[in-house]
Amino acid sequence: MNEHTSQLYEFGSFRLLKVTGRHAEAIAHNQRAQELDPLSPWLNATLAWAFYYAGQYDRALTQCWKALEIEPRFGITHWTLGWSIWRSINLRKPSPRSKKP
Numbered sequence: 001m002n003e004h005t006s007q008l009y010e011f012g013s014f015r016l017l018k019v020t021g022r023h024a025e026a027i028a029h030n031q032r033a034q035e036l037d038p039l040s041p042w043l044n045a046t047l048a049w050a051f052y053y054a055g056q057y058d059r060a061l062t063q064c065w066k067a068l069e070i071e072p073r074f075g076i077t078h079w080t081l082g083w084s085i086w087r088s089i090n091l092r093k094p095s096p097r098s099k100k101p
Contacts (some may be wrong), residue, residue: 023054041071048080057088 030047037043044067051060064081067074 023050026050027054027056039070041067041074041077044070045074045077045080048077048084052080052084052087057084057091060084061088 027047027050030043030050034040034043034047044063048060048063048067051057051063060080061084064077064084067077068081071077
């Protein structure tokens, strides 16, 4: 396996995600990168990050836990896990704007 190939998939997904908002394609690229190098803490964390930015917080949480099994001390994974937990909790709360006066 060529490490650079997996990094190209990940870099391409980051660009698609941040610049164009094409989340499905970004996730597919990240998944492909992770398949090419399944033990990479970085690629596992960035797949979780892709799910997070796509608003798929449950999938982000699942991917974070998988990534932490590979490298429990990887900071980016913990960061993504924390934000995913926070967002998933806040999505379940009713919005103050949704309350009728």
